[in-house]
Amino acid sequence: MRLMRNSTLRQLKVFEAVARHLNYTRAAEELYLTQPAISMQIKQVEENVGLPLFEHLGKRIHLTAAGRELLALCRDIFGKFAEFEMSVADMKGMKKGQLRLAVITTAEYFAPRLIGPFCQHYPGVDVSLQVINRESVLQRLADNLDDLYILGQPPENLEVHSQPFLENPLVVVAPRDHALAKKKCIALKRLAGEPFLMREPGSGTRMAAQRLFDEHGIKLNIRMELGSNEAIKQAIAGGLGVSVLSRHTLALEGERGPLTILDVQHFPIQRHWYLVYPAGKQLSVVARTFCDYLLAEGRRISRK
Amino acid sequence: MRLMRNSTLRQLKVFEAVARHLNYTRAAEELYLTQPAISMQIKQVEENVGLPLFEHLGKRIHLTAAGRELLALCRDIFGKFAEFEMSVADMKGMKKGQLRLAVITTAEYFAPRLIGPFCQHYPGVDVSLQVINRESVLQRLADNLDDLYILGQPPENLEVHSQPFLENPLVVVAPRDHALAKKKCIALKRLAGEPFLMREPGSGTRMAAQRLFDEHGIKLNIRMELGSNEAIKQAIAGGLGVSVLSRHTLALEGERGPLTILDVQHFPIQRHWYLVYPAGKQLSVVARTFCDYLLAEGRRISRK
DNA sequence: TTCTATCATAAGTTAAATATTATGACACAT
């Protein structure tokens, strides 16, 4: 049995035509071939299968059991090809595609609201969103596992294309009943005494805040390191201290929620969210469209 | 998009190997080819698809969305081929197959009990049994729609191979309380007065009985023509007359049932059931095996 | 019987697929 090894799709198509007409000559006409061409192809396929596919009785031919199975196989395969071709056609026209995003955890506070409208506009596009820590994002970036990445700061050791698309203001967050809550223009050094809650070292937010305080020669009193922004917010609400967070993490907090933003000098620290992908990577149509959309959306939000 | 038109299974296999290794050189080694051969094949497939299948980043390559879809297609298709090849292998070894039988209605009284054990012995064989009247059987035979046919007498106007495999004794059936029920060696002419129930003209049983009576110059009093053996049995039980039937139709009637067999001279008429198929037809392995089985079974039953 | 439709076979041609060798370009690691 060497069907797969030796046969060609063409032979299967010839077979299918013959099986449909149950007549070599008709099949030949349909395919613009001579009848002997058909005879030969069928003979080949039968040799490859190892069993007769047609039964010849007088001038009429009939499918054998093996022939019926092969016909089913052909129809099945041709169908799969047709499906595939449609998929590809859709991909070409952006009616269909995949968009694999990997974003740093803090982006979870705003990314879904940007992605949502995009998905609605292109319902054929499957978007997968990985929300992981910075280190994992960089690893996936290096392994080229996704189409696009969102980071709070572009990686330095990898060759990438990166583009800021949205402001990322870092603010000082405190409980609403904090002593400084109502003050205006709080001096930076007033924070020196406050117990600080921070993400782990390596966090972009932490590094940016650290740099600001270092520049002003202020030593922070770091009370606790916590593994997620949400944990920090809970801790602040619990009165364990204050922290520097992206304002996006407070998007869902109301005017009367348990947290508030302190009006500290030099804050908000203006950072940006970056759209990143490996240098030299040829983006898919979907990914390019998404980039354009994100940039436009970023500008729109800034103007407001 | 001309994937189906222009590509070959070989190209898909090359693609699959590359997609698996994500490395042209490795794929080339696996297929005992040189690397440029791979490059060319992939280029061809990409042209046929109309989209890149791989993304080249530095020395590493990755599948594009289209590539992933094509890989899925390949695996799918290769799987179908494998299934088909297994099917065919099974057919060759009788582990699998189809057996399409068309039998004349009277055969329904014994055919299932012959077919049953065969099915049990070859559980991979799908048996389909058409129970239809003689005319339909002959039509199907002429159209070569089945593997084998069972008839009470071989057709005369068609070229067929036919072989008797089981005795088919025709007997005179009467109600158990019939006047002649207890008599021995009833003379044929005693039946002349009896009201007779018969199948329609053309029925083999009817023709055989008619011939016997004609030979002895006896004119039958045909009271009623009925369309099935079961209907005739009901009518006999209802006292509407007597009839000539295959003894097989009484197989399930008990010793004390409402019907009995009259011991009439020249009865039972010894006829046979015939296994028939078109002359020159190459029987499938399954059909041949079933023939052998039926003949052996027929001999076994006769000996008893 | 003769004619016609149908498939098989043989010989030879054409065209296409597939391959190789040789070489170049490029990224990455040392």
Added chain:
DNA sequence: ATGTGTCATAATATTTAACTTATGATAGAA
């Protein structure tokens, strides 16, 4: 900077699939 691994390209060779023409065999219809 150099070397190594990897893919691309060009020129060319080889194989083989696919097709045609010509002819033969056979079955069924006229």
